[in-house]
Amino acid sequence: MSSNLSQDAGPLRAAPERVPTWEEVAAEHGRFVYSLAYRLTGSAADAEDLAQDVLLRVRTALARYRPGSLEGWLLRITTNLFYDRMRHRARHPTETLDDLEDPGGIAPSGSPSPEETALHGELRFVVQEALRCLPYQFRVAVLLCDLYQMSYEEIASTMGWRLGTVRSRIHRGRAMLRERLSPYLEAAEE
């Protein structure tokens, strides 16, 4: 399996011949970074903070960038920054109020039924909500594997995880998502 980082990007975004300027990275890849940050954090405000910090880091890190897969490089910076922050937050839970916010279930009473949700095209929203409810380690694993189509080896290298950890986290993430999403996905298929 090879990564598919440029599914929404042009070929220039995947492999520029020269080191791009900060402005080029921000203008052409800012949306990619933000979108990844949104999937990781699950909220627009947190995604804006994370993506901004990634672009601020890029400003100094560009000096060390070697032409290749720019989006792969940005993905590595973004996921690692997110992962480090979540790990820090888990160790220092009193430093932020965000931890007090319970993401809650995805189908509270009064929500539309799976059939209604599938019919009204809200499946993407339900998937995003289910993703947000995953423990962050599993969220990173399934996102890199299923959305960004990275191989297990690429994920292991990007995150510094062992291959067995990658396998385990991908499966546990999918199993939890399956538990939450099965009624919706089956309704959407019918």
Place this chain on the structure above:
Amino acid sequence: MPEQHPDGRELSSYLDGALRVRRTEAIARHVEACPACARELAALRRVSAALASQQEVEPRPGWLPRVREQVAAGARPGSTARIRLRLRLRLAGGIAAVAVGLVGVGLWLVPPPAAPVTFQDEVRQHLVQMSNPLSDQTSYVVEVRYP
């Protein structure tokens, strides 16, 4: 059944083409003959496809210009989150202070509970009115009922 059931982790890895060739072939044979594992695999495939179909998300319009301003101002990574956290903590502190203040004002405004009126008080009040020469009342009937 040609093989023992693969566990979920192996099925997930099989779905991603991340197993050795011999194991991949063995699981392929097994899934073909085992409806339970075939259902399990189909469910995992649905989850994977649902994630893959998520589209890119657009940032809000003013976001990138704000990032440019931060870069121009020489901001360091993490500064925005720290400022946001400080504001949240300040807001939470403010809300707590207002709540305490409101409770205090409420307690101050509520009149103290009226002292229970005793029979002696009632009699005393009537007697005062009877002895008042400016009172326009000329006669009183004091009805005394003992409990």
